[in-house]
Amino acid sequence: MSKTKSDSAGLAADRDLYSGLIRLHVLHHAADQPIFGLGMIEELGRHGYRISPGSLYPLLHGLEKKGYLRSTQHRNGKSLRKVYRATALGRKALEASKTKVRELFRELMEGE
Numbered sequence: 001m002s003k004t005k006s007d008s009a010g011l012a013a014d015r016d017l018y019s020g021l022i023r024l025h026v027l028h029h030a031a032d033q034p035i036f037g038l039g040m041i042e043e044l045g046r047h048g049y050r051i052s053p054g055s056l057y058p059l060l061h062g063l064e065k066k067g068y069l070r071s072t073q074h075r076n077g078k079s080l081r082k083v084y085r086a087t088a089l090g091r092k093a094l095e096a097s098k099t100k101v102r103e104l105f106r107e108l109m110e111g112e
């Protein structure tokens with residue numbers, strides 16, 4: 001993996017702006033099927049978000065602390081993998097945010 005200096009600077013600047021979107025994205029996928037850290041990093045990468053394990057794991061823990069995600073340990077070969085699923089509370093929060101995202105989306109795109 002190669003990273004230029006300007007890339008990481010841009011990422012740092014955008015982190016605050018995107019962190020909510022990333023949380024919603026994580027919650028959306030966790031409501032759909034069990035997710036795990038590295039898989040989620042790849043998924044977010046496909047959407048153009050580059051997030052390191054050092055940023056994603058605290059985010060996952062934060063969502064778990066809020067009661068939006070619940071984690072279980074799964075054996076994956078020799079290692080244990082932490083798998084996250086959305087809780088009922090997490091799904092509720094996701095539903096509520098959909099209305100807000102829809103509204104924001106409409107406003108953002110209106111001017112185009």
Ligand SMILES: [Zn+2]
Pocket residue numbers: 025029043044047
């Ligand atoms: Zn996705």
